[in-house]
Every structure is written in structure tokens, then in C-alpha cells.
Amino acid sequence: MSGMKAHHRRNLAIHSFVLAATVFVVIVGAPEPVEATAKLWLYPDSEDPRAGGHVVTEPAFTLNVENRGSGNGDNTATDSYFIVAVNDPGLFVSGSIALPGGPVDLDPSLWTSGTPTLDCTGTTVPPHSIFPTYFQEIAIGDIAEGEIISAGVVIDGTEGLEVHFDAKAVGYKQAGNTLRCYDVFNPSGHDVTQVFDEPGGSPCHEIFVEKTAGATGVALGDPMDYVIVVENRGTCELTEVVLTEDLPTVTDVNGQPVPAFTVTMIDPPPTSQSADSIVWSFPAIAPGAAVAATVSVVFDQPDAVGLTIVNTACVSTFELPDPACSSASVTVDATGDDEIGGPGFWCNQLRFAREGRPNARFTVAELDAWLLEIFDLSAVFPELRPLATLMDAETLLCRPNQAETPADRLARHLLALWFNVVSERLPLDTVLGDLCPGDEDPPPDMNPAMTVAELIAAAETELVAGSDDEILGFWLEVVDFVNNSRLPGPSGCGEAIVRGSGNRRHGNHRP
Numbered sequence: 001m002s003g004m005k006a007h008h009r010r011n012l013a014i015h016s017f018v019l020a021a022t023v024f025v026v027i028v029g030a031p032e033p034v035e036a037t038a039k040l041w042l043y044p045d046s047e048d049p050r051a052g053g054h055v056v057t058e059p060a061f062t063l064n065v066e067n068r069g070s071g072n073g074d075n076t077a078t079d080s081y082f083i084v085a086v087n088d089p090g091l092f093v094s095g096s097i098a099l100p101g102g103p104v105d106l107d108p109s110l111w112t113s114g115t116p117t118l119d120c121t122g123t124t125v126p127p128h129s130i131f132p133t134y135f136q137e138i139a140i141g142d143i144a145e146g147e148i149i150s151a152g153v154v155i156d157g158t159e160g161l162e163v164h165f166d167a168k169a170v171g172y173k174q175a176g177n178t179l180r181c182y183d184v185f186n187p188s189g190h191d192v193t194q195v196f197d198e199p200g201g202s203p204c205h206e207i208f209v210e211k212t213a214g215a216t217g218v219a220l221g222d223p224m225d226y227v228i229v230v231e232n233r234g235t236c237e238l239t240e241v242v243l244t245e246d247l248p249t250v251t252d253v254n255g256q257p258v259p260a261f262t263v264t265m266i267d268p269p270p271t272s273q274s275a276d277s278i279v280w281s282f283p284a285i286a287p288g289a290a291v292a293a294t295v296s297v298v299f300d301q302p303d304a305v306g307l308t309i310v311n312t313a314c315v316s317t318f319e320l321p322d323p324a325c326s327s328a329s330v331t332v333d334a335t336g337d338d339e340i341g342g343p344g345f346w347c348n349q350l351r352f353a354r355e356g357r358p359n360a361r362f363t364v365a366e367l368d369a370w371l372l373e374i375f376d377l378s379a380v381f382p383e384l385r386p387l388a389t390l391m392d393a394e395t396l397l398c399r400p401n402q403a404e405t406p407a408d409r410l411a412r413h414l415l416a417l418w419f420n421v422v423s424e425r426l427p428l429d430t431v432l433g434d435l436c437p438g439d440e441d442p443p444p445d446m447n448p449a450m451t452v453a454e455l456i457a458a459a460e461t462e463l464v465a466g467s468d469d470e471i472l473g474f475w476l477e478v479v480d481f482v483n484n485s486r487l488p489g490p491s492g493c494g495e496a497i498v499r500g501s502g503n504r505r506h507g508n509h510r511p
Contacts, residue, residue, distance in 0.1 A: 037388060038069040038077040038171040040143070041190040045150065054192045055288055057204070057235045060154045063097075063192060065167045067143040070388065075145035077169035077184050082151070083116050083125070084165055085135035091161035091196070097138055098152035104138050106155075111136060118183035120170050123466055125185050126384070126407075130164045143169065155194055163194040187386055187395075195235050204236035204287075205319040209243070211312070212398070213328040214348040215341070216439065216484060218299045223264070225348060226297065226328060228313045230282075231290040240318035241282040245295060247275065248311040250304045258301060260309045265296035304332045329439070340426050342483040343416040347398040350390055362423070364390070370422040378418060379460040385411050406472035407463060413479045414459055420483065421452065428453040436493035438484035443477040452482065 043054050045062035065082070069075030084106060086092050095106040111134040115124040125131065143149055155163050169184040195204070208231045214224040228245060232238050249257035259275070266273070271281040280293055299309075309332060314325040328344075352360035353367055367390055375382050387393050396412055420426040432455065433448025442448075450458075459475040486493075 037071045037173075037386075038067055038075050038143075038145070038169060038184045039386065039388075040077055040080070040167040040169060040184055040186045041066050041068055042165055042167055042186055042192050043190070044192060055235050056192065056194050057196075058194075059156065059196075060152070061194070063151045063153050063165060064148050065140065065143065065151070065186075066148045067145055069145045069171070071173070073173050075171070077143040077171060079119060080140040080143050080149075080167060080169035080184075082138040082140060082165060082167055083135055084138060084163065085130050085133050086111065086157075086164070087130070087133060087162040088160065089134045091158045092163070093156040093158065095153070095155040095157075095163070098154075099138075099140060100149065101141070103152075106136055106138075116166075116168065118168060118185065120181040120183040123183070125166070125168065130162075133164075140167070153194070157196050159196055161196040165192040165194075182383070185386075187392070204234045205238060205317070206232070206234035207238060207241075207315055207317055207320060207324050208233050209313055209315045209324045209326045211245075211326040211328045212344045212347055213330050214352070215330065215345050217331040217333055217486070219333055220302065220305055221298065221300055223296065223298050224330065225352065226295045226311075226313075227348060227351065228293045228295070228326075229290055230285070230292070230315050232285040232287055235287050236319070237284050237286055238317040238319055239284045241285050241291075241315060242317075243280045243282070243291075243293060243313060243315045245278040245293070245313045246311050247277055248309055250301060250307055250309070252303045258303060260301055260304045260307075260311075261297040261299045262301075263295060263297050265294075267294045267296075299330070299332050301332075307332055331439075340420050340483055340485055340487070341416060342480070343397045343412050346416045346419045347394060350394040350397065354390060354394070366423075370419060373422045374415070374418045377422075378456075380411065380414065380463050381418070384464060385415075387415075406469045406476055407466075410459060410463060410472050410476040410479065413476060413483060414456070414463070416483050417452075417456065417479050421456070426452055426482070426487070428456075430487070432478070432482065434488060435482060435485035436488050437481070438486060440477075440481045440484040442481045443474060445474065446478050446481070455479065455482065 042063065042065050044056055045064055063082075065080070067075065067077045069077065082097065084095075084097070089108065089111045092106075092108060092111075094108070096103050097106070098104075113132070113134050115131040116135055116137065117124055140149055140151075153165075155161075157163070167186050171182050171184050172179050173182060174180070209228065210231075211226060211228045213226055215222075218224055226245070228243065230241070230243055247263070248260045250260045252258045263278075266278060268280070270278045272279045278295065280291075282291055285291060308329050310327055310329045312325050312327040314323040316323040349360065349362055350367060353362055353364050371387070371390060371393055375387075381387050385396065387396060393415060396415055417426075421428055428451065430452045431448070432442070432446065432450050432452070455475075455478060459479060462471050462475055
């Protein structure tokens, strides 16, 4: 692993000034710095911290903000603030937040339009679904590591009002002889939204389904998992929930439909199963709760070679008139699964490894080491995007629904690209124009002479600078093209490439 890490650092030193500066500090053997990482999570008093956000419908509740910092330095979140935002100030009547030092009223005349800024760098808060909107800031004070500040929230508003709560602060960590500040903002999903429903309708009922495949391409005979997640994103219970997974077919030489793959395991066991579909029935799903199903398959159908297999999962409920659906596409190749790997691929690999599944291609130790290497080399992770663990990385990769802005989406795809690089699935000196296109075409303005290292440096520079959506959208298209491409084989793009040597494909071995 150390040899692999040094190899990447040498490549980065050639191709990227920003990354080379980071590598130099490590190579010269500087002493380990004192690290400190304050983390603020928000959640209602009745719930535990979790990703995915918390929704409350009561006009009064207790809001907790917790410093879950970790590190060997001072993890205090200093000068902490609640950021209180509303979708429409005209729907807000009055409100107050009872802090340990006393209650603070929300003044209806003080709503500020825009996006809050962070106090250390002066940049805007990380891209978030609700901003820009109307907001106020309420001072909390310092929050020590492990400390929980509880605040009583009382809001009076009319139907349709949504009140959103975030938290920000400033932290300090030692960098050599310098005490350096860094911005603290609760991660996406660790926030709270208070909803005032409209009468006469059912805006509280919202269902979401996401289906992901373990890879975008497989070889004949490969095993793979489909993972289906169903979430109740509303504020009311959903009943009579039915999840249906279709089982696709292909046409054999006689023109007859045959299964595109063989199902080897279903977890949890289905309510019913036929040759065409798998069905799960759930009596109810509570607000904010989710259920998941895994379908393990083997792509052992020769008639599927060269085809892209598309299958769909749909979920219906008693309360909603229309089902919600999500599809996944997998291309079957006779020569090998040589795809580079997008967010869906790495989402599944992190899930499988952390769950100890037998079809995990990588170990937790490998993934941990690669994540540390990304932190060491990247200008975005973890400073701009606070990822500290594999679970944090999994949350970013596995929740495309939370990546609502170009900056969010670029960070998600950029993390997948970093994993491809540090796992040696994709050499840094690879020229973009030499890649074999997959499902995504390169944007017309892409420079085909650019290398992967130059692409990472350019995309990270624009993310750190907070560039506009058009610029970030362009780099998102380039990164997405690369993640969905494959390396050319000895005969070019007509033949797959086998990574590594011996019996193992490095970073792509089968268990």
C-alpha cells in the first residue's frame, strides 16, 4: 500500500501544482500535526442523529445540536450559531428559541434573503437544498466536544410554511506553529425541518425509491447485487406499501424470452415471487423511515452478452395514486468487467465491505487506506466536504437525491473518481481522449489531451472557488464521462483491459 501511495504522489507532483504541494509536505517527513475536527449534528429530542434529515410537524419541539468532533486536538465548536431559514416569510407569524442562556425571539422583520456565510473563510455554506432563501442566525456560543445543547423551539405559522434548521461554527487546529481556523457546518442530512401542512390535500405523503446496481458492466458469469431503498420522505405514515422488482428477459437464438440472469438470494425474503417479478409487502413505513431490499444475481445467460440489461423497481402505497419507480442498467461483456466505476459502483462496494458481504470486491482495510489517501491528496476532501469515515463517504455516494446542485453532484462524482485513482483502476496519467466511452458521451468542449490528474486539479479548483453552476456543470459532465468509460485493451476499445497481473485484477478481483 505504501508503494502504491508513493506512486500516486509522484504522478500528482507532475500533473498538479496544488496536489504536488500537499505531497511534498508528506514526503519530507514533517511531524504529524495536531488534528481537531468539530462536527455539529442536529436532531429532535426524540430521535438519534442520523443521515437523511429529520422532519417534525409539531409547532413546538426540542432541538438538539451535538458536537460529535474527533481528533487529538481541541475539538470545540466556537462561536456557534443556529441558522433558521424559511421558504416564505409571509407564512411565518412568530417564533422563539429557548437556549440555556434564555429565550431568543425570531424577529419577522429580520429575515435576510440569500445564503449564509461561514465565519472562518467568509465563503457561503456548502450547497444545500433550501438555500438561497430567507434566514436568521441565532448565537449559541461554544460547544465542547461531546456536548449537546438543547433548545426549545416554538413556531407559529400558516399552512405551507417550512422552517429549516442548520448550525455553523468555527474550529481551530494546529498546522505546524500556526493555529489555523476552519469552518464547521452540519453535514447534509444532519438537519431538521419543521413542516406546516396544507389543509385539504396530502402534501405529507411522499415516497422515494432508489435502485442501484453493483456495477455498470459485468463479465459473463459475474455475481452482482441490486440494492433497492424505499424511503418515506413525507411527514405522515404510508400504509399498504408494495415494492415490485421486475425480472428482465432477453431473446435466445430461437426467439424465445429467457431470464437475463439467475437470482441467487433475496434479502429480506419476498412476499411473493414469480418468473417475472419479486414482490415485498410492508404494512406501513413511518415518516423518515426507510426499508431496503437486496437481490443477488449471477449474469450467467450467454444470450445477454453484448446487451444492456435494464430492470426496474416500483413502489406503491395506499395514500398515493401513482407509483414511484427507479431503474438500473448493467452491460454484460464476454471479456471482463473493465468499467472504471461511478458513484453507484463505489456506493455498493462500500456497503458490501462494511456489511461483510461475500461479494465485496474490496476489504474494509483497503477502503479505509484509500480514503485516507484521498484525504491526504485532495483539496476538497475532507476540508470542503466533511467526510471522516467510510460511512460518511457511503452517505455521499449512495444518496444522489441529496446532491441537488451542480456542486453537490460534482463532489459526489469526484469522490468516485478519486476512489478509481487510489485503487489503481485508473492511472493518473491517462489521457481523456484515449478512454473508451461508456454510457456517457464527453462534453463537446472537453480537452481530449487533458490527463486524469489535470482533470482532478481543475475540478477541485472550481469547487473550492465556489464557481457558478455552469462551470461546475461542465466539470461534472467530464468527470461523469471518465467514470463511465473504460480503459482500452491491447487492441483498442474493441477489447477489454485486464488490470494487475497473475490471477487477480487489482482493485477488481472476484471473491
